[in-house]
Amino acid sequence: MSVTNKVNNSLNWLIGGAQGSGVDSAANIFSRACAEGGLQVYGKREYYSNIKGEHSYFTVRVSEKEIRSHVDEISMLVSFDAETLLRHTVSVVKGGGIVYDSELIDVKIGEVPTLDDAFRDRLVALLEKEGRPLTVQGILEYASDRGVSLFNVPYFQLLEEFSAKSEDHSLSKLSRMVNVMSLSCSMALLGFQFETLGSAIKFIFRSKPKIADLNVMAANYAYEYARTHHNASTLAYNLTAKNPLPDVILVQGNQSSALGKLTAGCRFQTYYPITPASDDSEFLEANEIVPQVEGTDGSILVLQTEDEIAAITMAIGGALTGARSATATSGPGFSLMTEALGWAGMNEVPVVVSLYQRAGPATGLPTRHEQGDLLFATKAGHGEFPRIVYSSGDIEESYYDTIKVFNFAEKFQMPVIHLLDKAIANSITTCKMFDQQRISIDRGLLVDNISDSSPHLGDANHYRRFRLIRNNNDNKDNDARYSISPRVLLGTENGIFWNTGDEHTEEGHITEDPEIRTAMMDKRMDKLMIALDQIGDEDKATLYGIDGPNALTVISWGSTKGAILDAMDRLIDEGKNIRFVQLRLLNPFPFERMRDLIGGHKQLVDIEMNYSSQLGLLISENIGISMDHLIVKYNGRPISSSEVYNVLMRIMSGEAPRRIVLEHGA
Amino acid sequence: MALKLSDYKTEVHNDWCPGCGDFGILNAIQMALAEMGIQKHRAVIFSGIGCSGKTPHFINTYGIHTLHGRVLPFSQGAKLCNPGLEVIAVGGDGDGLGIGAGHFVSAGRRNVDMLYIIFNNGVYGLTKGQASPTLKLGLKTKSLPLPNSNNSVNPLALAAVSGFTFIARGYSYDVRHLKDLIIQGVSHKGLAYLDVLQPCPTYNDINTREWYQGSDNPDPETGKQIPRTYKLEGAGYDGIVHSENEADNKMSNAILKSYEWGKKIPIGIFYQNEMVPTYEDRIAAKIPDYVKNPPSKQRVFLAGGRSSSDISNLLDVLRVAI
Numbered sequence: 001m002s003v004t005n006k007v008n009n010s011l012n013w014l015i016g017g018a019q020g021s022g023v024d025s026a027a028n029i030f031s032r033a034c035a036e037g038g039l040q041v042y043g044k045r046e047y048y049s050n051i052k053g054e055h056s057y058f059t060v061r062v063s064e065k066e067i068r069s070h071v072d073e074i075s076m077l078v079s080f081d082a083e084t085l086l087r088h089t090v091s092v093v094k095g096g097g098i099v100y101d102s103e104l105i106d107v108k109i110g111e112v113p114t115l116d117d118a119f120r121d122r123l124v125a126l127l128e129k130e131g132r133p134l135t136v137q138g139i140l141e142y143a144s145d146r147g148v149s150l151f152n153v154p155y156f157q158l159l160e161e162f163s164a165k166s167e168d169h170s171l172s173k174l175s176r177m178v179n180v181m182s183l184s185c186s187m188a189l190l191g192f193q194f195e196t197l198g199s200a201i202k203f204i205f206r207s208k209p210k211i212a213d214l215n216v217m218a219a220n221y222a223y224e225y226a227r228t229h230h231n232a233s234t235l236a237y238n239l240t241a242k243n244p245l246p247d248v249i250l251v252q253g254n255q256s257s258a259l260g261k262l263t264a265g266c267r268f269q270t271y272y273p274i275t276p277a278s279d280d281s282e283f284l285e286a287n288e289i290v291p292q293v294e295g296t297d298g299s300i301l302v303l304q305t306e307d308e309i310a311a312i313t314m315a316i317g318g319a320l321t322g323a324r325s326a327t328a329t330s331g332p333g334f335s336l337m338t339e340a341l342g343w344a345g346m347n348e349v350p351v352v353v354s355l356y357q358r359a360g361p362a363t364g365l366p367t368r369h370e371q372g373d374l375l376f377a378t379k380a381g382h383g384e385f386p387r388i389v390y391s392s393g394d395i396e397e398s399y400y401d402t403i404k405v406f407n408f409a410e411k412f413q414m415p416v417i418h419l420l421d422k423a424i425a426n427s428i429t430t431c432k433m434f435d436q437q438r439i440s441i442d443r444g445l446l447v448d449n450i451s452d453s454s455p456h457l458g459d460a461n462h463y464r465r466f467r468l469i470r471n472n473n474d475n476k477d478n479d480a481r482y483s484i485s486p487r488v489l490l491g492t493e494n495g496i497f498w499n500t501g502d503e504h505t506e507e508g509h510i511t512e513d514p515e516i517r518t519a520m521m522d523k524r525m526d527k528l529m530i531a532l533d534q535i536g537d538e539d540k541a542t543l544y545g546i547d548g549p550n551a552l553t554v555i556s557w558g559s560t561k562g563a564i565l566d567a568m569d570r571l572i573d574e575g576k577n578i579r580f581v582q583l584r585l586l587n588p589f590p591f592e593r594m595r596d597l598i599g600g601h602k603q604l605v606d607i608e609m610n611y612s613s614q615l616g617l618l619i620s621e622n623i624g625i626s627m628d629h630l631i632v633k634y635n636g637r638p639i640s641s642s643e644v645y646n647v648l649m650r651i652m653s654g655e656a657p658r659r660i661v662l663e664h665g666a
Numbered sequence: 667m668a669l670k671l672s673d674y675k676t677e678v679h680n681d682w683c684p685g686c687g688d689f690g691i692l693n694a695i696q697m698a699l700a701e702m703g704i705q706k707h708r709a710v711i712f713s714g715i716g717c718s719g720k721t722p723h724f725i726n727t728y729g730i731h732t733l734h735g736r737v738l739p740f741s742q743g744a745k746l747c748n749p750g751l752e753v754i755a756v757g758g759d760g761d762g763l764g765i766g767a768g769h770f771v772s773a774g775r776r777n778v779d780m781l782y783i784i785f786n787n788g789v790y791g792l793t794k795g796q797a798s799p800t801l802k803l804g805l806k807t808k809s810l811p812l813p814n815s816n817n818s819v820n821p822l823a824l825a826a827v828s829g830f831t832f833i834a835r836g837y838s839y840d841v842r843h844l845k846d847l848i849i850q851g852v853s854h855k856g857l858a859y860l861d862v863l864q865p866c867p868t869y870n871d872i873n874t875r876e877w878y879q880g881s882d883n884p885d886p887e888t889g890k891q892i893p894r895t896y897k898l899e900g901a902g903y904d905g906i907v908h909s910e911n912e913a914d915n916k917m918s919n920a921i922l923k924s925y926e927w928g929k930k931i932p933i934g935i936f937y938q939n940e941m942v943p944t945y946e947d948r949i950a951a952k953i954p955d956y957v958k959n960p961p962s963k964q965r966v967f968l969a970g971g972r973s974s975s976d977i978s979n980l981l982d983v984l985r986v987a988i
Contacts, residue, residue: 035986199988244987251984259980263973265966268747288953291976298964298975299953301746306772310739313732317712317743320730321751323961325743343733403973434981440971460677489962490728490744491751493707498723500731501715509678509723510731 002233003095009039009064011075011190011237014091015183016057016084018114019050022179025204026078027058028428030183033192033200034062035250035430037241042067042562043428044638046666049275049366054114055083057666060428062239068394068429068562069641072664075237078186080155080178082107082136083114086123087666089139094147095236098140099185099226102152105137149234153185153226162221166214180215181222188226190239197223247433253395253424254279257354259434260402261326262290262300265441266352268318268325270303270311272333275366276425277356280328308333312340312353319344319351320499322446322489324406326352331360331373334417338380341415345385347499347508348466348487348524350409350416350444354402357421359636368636369422371558371609375618377417378587384521386528388412389587391419393561396431398424401584403439404539411444412531413484414524419586423559423609423638445486450494456486463488464506465497468519480526480533482519528588540590541583543597544568548577552603552652555627557583557615560607560639567644576652583615589622598625605651607631609639613659630659637665671700678723687864687875688717688785690838692724695754695783697841698848699727704752712741714757714766716792718785721756735766738773738782742945745780748962749946752852753780760790763799763819773857774828776945781851781858782830784821785838787866788873795869808871822924822936825859826917832858833905833920833937837895838865839875843933855940863895863931883929898923898934907939 013030017023024045031041042061048054059074061067074091077084077098085100086109092098109120109127124134132138144150155178163174180201187197198216205212251259258280261269271281285302292298301323305311311327318325329337334355344351355377359370377389388408392398398420409416447456450463458464469483485506488495498508503520505511545551545568554564561582568578581597583590598604598619606616606627613630620626631647633639643662650656674696682688699709709727713719715734722729732740741755762770762784773782788801795809799819806813825833832854836844844862851858865875880891898905905920907913920937943951950956968974 032986036988038986203988246987248986249981249984250986255984259977262975262977262980265964265973265975267961267964267966268743270743287980291979292974293968293972293976294974296955296959298959298966299956299961301949301953301956301961303746305739306768309736310769310772313736313739314743314746317730317740317745318747318961321744321748321962323747323964324966325747325961339733340736430986433985436973439973441967441973442971443967490710490730491707491748491962493705496707496726496728498729498731500723501733502731508729509676510720 003236006238007236008238009062009240011239012059012061012071012073013076013078013186014057014059014074014088015078016055016088017081017179018052019047019054019056020052022176023056023058026179026183027060029180029200029204031060031428032203032250033197034239036200036244037192037196038244039064040067040430041250042069044070045426047367055087057084057088067566069566070638072640072642076186076190078182080182083112085136086112086115086139089143092143092148097149097151097189097235098143099151099153099182102154103156105135105140107136109134151185151189151226151230153182155181158222158225162218166217177215177218180219184219184222185226188223189230189232189235190237192239193241194220194223196241248430249433250428250430251395253398253427255283256395256399257402257420258283260399262287263439264403264406265324266300266326266406267323268301268315270305270314270327271329272305272308272311274330274333276358276422277328277330277354279425280354308336309340312337312351315351316340316344316349319349320490326354328354328356330356330358332363334373334380341387342381342383342385343501344415345387345524346501348413350413352405352409353415353417355417355419356425357419365636369609369638370634370636371421374557374586374614377419378618384525386414386524387587388414388416388531389419390416391558391584391586392424393558393582395424395427395429399434400438403441407442408531411442411534412527413444413487414527419558421559445484447486447488448492450488450492458506462507463495463497465508466504466506466520466523468506468523480529482523482526484527484530532588532590535585537593540585540593541581541597543579543581545579546572546577547579551577551579552605552648553579553581553598553601554605554607555581555583555598555615556607557586560609563639563641563644564607566641567648570645571648586618589618591623594619595623603628605629605631607639607644609633629656631662632659633662635663635665640664669700669703671696673706674699674726676724676726680724682717683868685867687787687838687866690841690844691783691785691862691864692721694841694844694848696725697845698852701845702849702852708750709752710744712737712753712755714761716758716761716790718756718758735761736769737761738766738769741780742773742776742778745778746945747960749957749960754852755780755782757784759784759786759788759800760798763821770824771828774825774830777829777831777857777942778945779856781848781860783860783862785864786821786861787864787870789866789869791866791869805872807869809869820924821861823921826921826937830859831856831939831942834935835861835863835933837863837878837933840895843897850935854938856942856944894929894931895933896930898932898936905935905937907941910941913939
């Protein structure tokens, strides 16, 4: 049945395949082609903890409007192996299409060794219920009967023909291009211009011009095949390139915070390899020479350490010399860093930890997503010391936030944990060009010249690094009693001071005196009040949406932002009143700001990617407001905007339990 | 104004036990700093945790008393961000060879230009005398309930195979010799390891000052005590690598020599090789003006808080409009 009114430029495209078979490259080409074609994209990568062979896939949503999240429903499924078909066919919607290898239709479910037993059992049960054969053919028939268009492509035959035509007889080499050929077939069926696709292929392979040219030729061959052998009139989707948008970039989440570090003036980053944090460090190392606006090039020293304990302690050592210093890790590494985090808190050292969360505990799901480290990040370490915990909601935000977290670290002289996660790190999106006018660098109180009469000198003319500077406001509970003592850097003349993990005097020598202990604890912890006073409301928490009678208030943090905003837009279009409070500053808790935003509001819905509704607990602990609904997900797959939409509809219907566990995801 | 020994001392009360071997090491460090005329603000003493961890508080230079076992990464981070600093790391044998052993090995692989001194007394003093990684198997020092059931690690041999490029041993009661070793270690281009035999008068009742001085080792003819320690330089031993082709032999000799223990215990330089590029050299090979413009010296912002970094080349690649 042919479709008369196709959906133009709004679809969800998925490509899958064995790890190492070029799924990422194909998805990056697709994303780039759409972006060069003036469309907006949001892509998300899923993969196993494995080098080669296990199933990986990449979904890319395309639209003419801004999009910030993935959805569960697939419009176009692109494959060149059997497993992708077995895993994702059920998610293809009516009117959608599937590109597949004609030689695979007889593959039996039992013949795909990388299917997890649990998934295989569920698939067999489905096909048996539907009375289908337990093969690729069975699952494809099931889709076809639901109105999905099937487009077979004889990849091997195309490769043989292409090999003869291009006079390149290395079929094994050419077969590596099957990813680009399958992508190209989908583009032909969607009616996307080949010229833009070719340009994207050349861009992705720009460092290897010969391979780029060969891929463009192969893509063109497959494109022509699909165009001439298939009738796409039954496909409900269409993609049309337009003029590219000015000042838009296509950026990956493992680049954005690293780019922010370069802008922020981070000059030392240490790391121990861990998924999904390593990309941040590797990007910095690949770009270690940093051009300067004025004068000669600068540089960032990136150092791979023997473990995460060395990573954070080296970064602290670097910070003491004045280099803006950071380390990037994930949960297991952060667990190892906690003792040193306390040392940095105790000695008021500015150091930034980029914590790319993944699903825990222990090794957990090492390549999958979770927001399970919120409470850990706010409390990690023995004893009590100040730290800032700041979370970014999306790729664009993570660039600007990275500059802010370095400022926080130096202004308030404490460690900062910048919460990112796998969902951000392994996503790709179009967004506005990062605006250099929007950023500002503030290094806080730094003393570089100390005269003999400096008020900061104390006993024996030693610099009082931890000078107790009292304010005259003893009667006010919420005001800091002590100011921040100016920092001096190792190597400064007349600035000699000591640091110790022991409680210490103003000069930094060990003391166990009870009065000094109290004063020093007050001095350190008071900085949290100073931080709350100086950090702006928008940086603490951001409010979106529409208020009104019976408005529902969604509260969340981190990478759920996109799914919530996209779902909220749909609901607002349908006339619903919804507000969304995105909490960004997680420690110190912005209690006044949060009281203003959610106090007095009914229908508070907490949405987050963990088991125990950690943000809900944090809010309740700090301002005594409890959530009406707890929406959680902990299966390792990010929350989609489809899930958020559905669950909010359910709550608004008045028939939802207090706690709902979301479970979608492949 | 010339710097005097007293300039390197602080007013902080020293609470080490009377007769502690640490005093000799502290004096030797201060004497070395004074003799080398190192400006006080250019030197940073890093320490780990334990009795030796308090050392920086008694020295009038920058002093960073870090965490148990972590003195090497803290100090390497500082030195690499500001290579103009003179960095000396100190710690105990438990700190450096037990909890911090992984950092010891990895530091050797890097060869950062600094000196690491281990105060080696065979016990964990501040926690009241448990066996440390250098206590020999089967020994029962006075606060151990039973003899030590672990074999001991040989720090000099471990330093050699890990890649330290200066390996020496001193004795805390031979302060002048120790001071000379510290000066040589600081002057060495690369990572220097200095093992200091340091009797703990409170908890190690076996390897005591008297034991080192040969109280149980009389000359059969004269009856005079024969000290256990002897100086390598006076015994015709040369551990210095003069050309690359002798590096392997010299290292083998050093390892063999490091196992000499008992009636005769060598002190002095076991091995030195300045032909191995320092970590700073390796960075400078990638970042040409690293030494002149290291991480700590770079200005990162301009007037009005604007970033001084220009990442437009990286951003332009991401633009969708070509």
